[in-house]
Amino acid sequence: MSPFDAVLCDFDGVLRVHDARVQAGIDHGYGLAPGTVLATALSPALIGPAVLGEITFEEWEAALVTEFTGLLGSPERATRLVGEFMAVPARVDERVRELLALAQRHVPVVLVTNATTRLEEELDGLGLTLFADEVVSSARVGVAKPDRRVYELAAARAGAVPERCLFIDDRRENVEAATLLGMTGVHFREAEDLRRVWAEAGWE
Structure with missing residues (x-):
C-alpha cells in the first residue's frame, strides 16, 4: 500500500x-549589485498582488x-x-518530470504554485499543460x-486528506507550513531528494 494518497509539488x-x-x-549588465533584479522583482510589495491575482501579469510587469x-x-x-528579466530562459528539469510521472502511476500529482496570471501560458x-492531474495557482x-x-x-483537489499528502517545495517555509497540517514535507534541493522518497514509498 502506498504511504501517500497524493503528491503536491x-x-x-x-x-x-x-x-x-x-x-x-x-545585474552585471546594468551595474547593479548581484541579486538586485531578482530580489526587487520578487519583493513582497511587487510580487504579492500578482501572486494573489489582485493584478495581472502585465500590471506586475509595468510595476517593475x-x-x-x-x-x-x-x-x-x-x-x-524588465524585458530581459522576463525573457530569462527556463527549462523543465527532466529528472523531476520523470519522477513525478512515476508517482502518477500510483497517486495524483498536483502542482501547487505561487504564480501570476501568466502561469497557464508558461505551462x-x-x-x-496536461502534465499534472490538477494545478493550484x-x-x-x-x-x-x-x-x-x-x-x-x-x-481537496487531489481527493486526499492532508495527513496522506507528500508536499515538495524548494522554500523551507512552505514545507514547514505543510508539515504543520500533517503533510509529509520534502525540502527540495535536487532530484535525488525525491528519488530517495520514491524508493521508500516503493514507487520504482
Missing part, C-alpha cells in the same frame, strides 16, 4: 528551472518598470531590463503559500 525551483547565469548577467526606473534613472533602460510553452485561487488554505485546497 511546487513548480518554480523544482519542476521549472531558470538560467541563473543569464539572470546574474542582467516603474520600480527599476527609480533605480536606474531611465525609463528606457528600465523597460529593457503550455513548456509542454506541461495562487493567482487563480486568491491565496498563496504558506497560507494553510492553499494546502487544504490542493489536498
